[in-house]
Amino acid sequence: MQQTGGHTLKAFDQDIDRVRALISQMGGLAEHAIGEAMRCLVQRDSDGALRVVENDKKLDALEIETERRAVQLIALRAPMAGDLRDVVAALKISGVVERIGDYAKNIAKRVPQLEHAGKIEPLSLLPEMARIATGMVHDVLDSFVQRDAEAALDVCRRDSAVDDFYDSIFRTLLTHMMENPHTIGQSAHLLFVAKNLERVGDHATNIAEMVYYAATGQHMADHSRTDALTDRK
Amino acid sequence: MQQTGGHTLKAFDQDIDRVRALISQMGGLAEHAIGEAMRCLVQRDSDGALRVVENDKKLDALEIETERRAVQLIALRAPMAGDLRDVVAALKISGVVERIGDYAKNIAKRVPQLEHAGKIEPLSLLPEMARIATGMVHDVLDSFVQRDAEAALDVCRRDSAVDDFYDSIFRTLLTHMMENPHTIGQSAHLLFVAKNLERVGDHATNIAEMVYYAATGQHMADHSRTDALTDRK
Numbered sequence: 001m002q003q004t005g006g007h008t009l010k011a012f013d014q015d016i017d018r019v020r021a022l023i024s025q026m027g028g029l030a031e032h033a034i035g036e037a038m039r040c041l042v043q044r045d046s047d048g049a050l051r052v053v054e055n056d057k058k059l060d061a062l063e064i065e066t067e068r069r070a071v072q073l074i075a076l077r078a079p080m081a082g083d084l085r086d087v088v089a090a091l092k093i094s095g096v097v098e099r100i101g102d103y104a105k106n107i108a109k110r111v112p113q114l115e116h117a118g119k120i121e122p123l124s125l126l127p128e129m130a131r132i133a134t135g136m137v138h139d140v141l142d143s144f145v146q147r148d149a150e151a152a153l154d155v156c157r158r159d160s161a162v163d164d165f166y167d168s169i170f171r172t173l174l175t176h177m178m179e180n181p182h183t184i185g186q187s188a189h190l191l192f193v194a195k196n197l198e199r200v201g202d203h204a205t206n207i208a209e210m211v212y213y214a215a216t217g218q219h220m221a222d223h224s225r226t227d228a229l230t231d232r233k
Numbered sequence: 234m235q236q237t238g239g240h241t242l243k244a245f246d247q248d249i250d251r252v253r254a255l256i257s258q259m260g261g262l263a264e265h266a267i268g269e270a271m272r273c274l275v276q277r278d279s280d281g282a283l284r285v286v287e288n289d290k291k292l293d294a295l296e297i298e299t300e301r302r303a304v305q306l307i308a309l310r311a312p313m314a315g316d317l318r319d320v321v322a323a324l325k326i327s328g329v330v331e332r333i334g335d336y337a338k339n340i341a342k343r344v345p346q347l348e349h350a351g352k353i354e355p356l357s358l359l360p361e362m363a364r365i366a367t368g369m370v371h372d373v374l375d376s377f378v379q380r381d382a383e384a385a386l387d388v389c390r391r392d393s394a395v396d397d398f399y400d401s402i403f404r405t406l407l408t409h410m411m412e413n414p415h416t417i418g419q420s421a422h423l424l425f426v427a428k429n430l431e432r433v434g435d436h437a438t439n440i441a442e443m444v445y446y447a448a449t450g451q452h453m454a455d456h457s458r459t460d461a462l463t464d465r466k
Contacts (some may be wrong), residue, residue: 064452067321071317071318071321074307074317075311075313075317078308078311080308084304084307084308085304088300088304088324091321091324091325092324092325092328095325095328170421174417174418174421177410177414177417177421178414178415178417181410181411181414182411184407184410184411184417185407188403188407188410188421188424191421191424192428195425195428219297
């Protein structure tokens with residue numbers, strides 16, 4: 001069923017490059033959304049947060065477009081082996097990037113509830129945690145475009161830094177809640193923001209596994225999997 | 234490329250039925266895992282919770298098996314149109330069911346930290362919330378096996394009950410935290426348990442959208458989408 005003529009292979013390459021470009025575009029939007037949501041959180045910018053929520057629709061539309069093209073590619077080109085793994089990875093990765101966008105939207109939705117919050121210590125740690133997590137998203141999507149299994153492994157290794165941030169912020173917030181019971185509502189929202197960022201790191205790790213499998217045909221060895229992957233929902 | 238001979242169509246049907254059976258099996262394990270995690274939480278059964286965590290590996294293995302068969306099916310049978318949508322839906326749904334299992338695992342992991350917790354009011358609401366959410370998972374996977382778009386829509390409509398439970402438990406827990414600052418750590422764990430269950434409902438809704446698209450070729454109309462889908466990470 002696979003076409004081995006140069007013309008058809010070239011057509012497949014063009015098609016999959018287009019799909020990869022869509023995923024890169026989705027990644028850029030998701031990264032930007034998280035950065036913006038964190039800026040709005042720190043600066044108490046509820047109007048900006050509303051724009052982050054609104055812009056999430058672009059990501060949803062791009063996911064549908066990516067899926068449409070990937071499915072069409074399978075139907076028209078009947079890719080095999082590594083090519084098929086690539087298209088399947090693209091299908092799955094676009095879904096994960098869309099969910100990363102949802103986390104940004106969820107953070108943005110909490111901004112109005114924190115508009116009048118006083119100084120809460122972890123608010124200064126969260127943006128740095130967000131930078132590390134979005135850096136992972138950026139690099140893992142690059143590794144997909146480059147089919148670079150080693151770079152994907154490297155992203156997995158960085159997830160423990162995000163987890164450490166989460167543990168530290170979790171403890172700091174609980175202490176803050178005990179000492180300032182009147183801020184418990186606001187602190188609970190920040191707990192969920194921290195959890196969302198921790199999940200962004202998990203999702204980047206998740207994508208890394210997909211990239212590794214697509215590039216090598218092997219599932220990432222257990223010893224190199226960070227357990228954080230699925231442990232801290 | 235599509236084979237229209239009776240023999241090949243029958244082979245596709247057999248293959249996709251096998252994939253559907255795997256997904257049903259995954260769904261059964263995920264439902265059971267959530268039920269067990271909640272039982273362990275209520276009964277402070279840390280040993281049982283450990284088994285829930287351990288059993289999650291079965292779900293991970295089944296997801297890999299489902300993906301392997303789905304990809305093989307695409308490569309060997311080159312399905313088109315509705316058949317192709319079905320296989321792609323199967324691929325995506327198996328990933329979502331695996332994540333539902335992760336939520337059960339995450340709830341189970343919190344059990345030891347609540348072993349010595351006193352009476353916390355929402356602990357009596359959480360099992361009922363879990364029953365509604367797992368009921369949605371059960372019914373949406375049935376709708377996939379039956380290719381029943383209407384049943385999938387019906388599952389979406391039920392998500393608001395899960396969301397209402399979440400809102401109520403969230404408020405009750407915050408009040409409990411303010412009045413009992415020494416239980417803040419335990420209450421924070423229960424907040425995340427409630428959030429996990431709320432996410433299980435979202436994921437069931439998510440699967441419903443995939444079932445609807447696979448069965449009809451149309452994306453679920455916006456008016457029938459419950460917004461909770463992606464809103465409450």
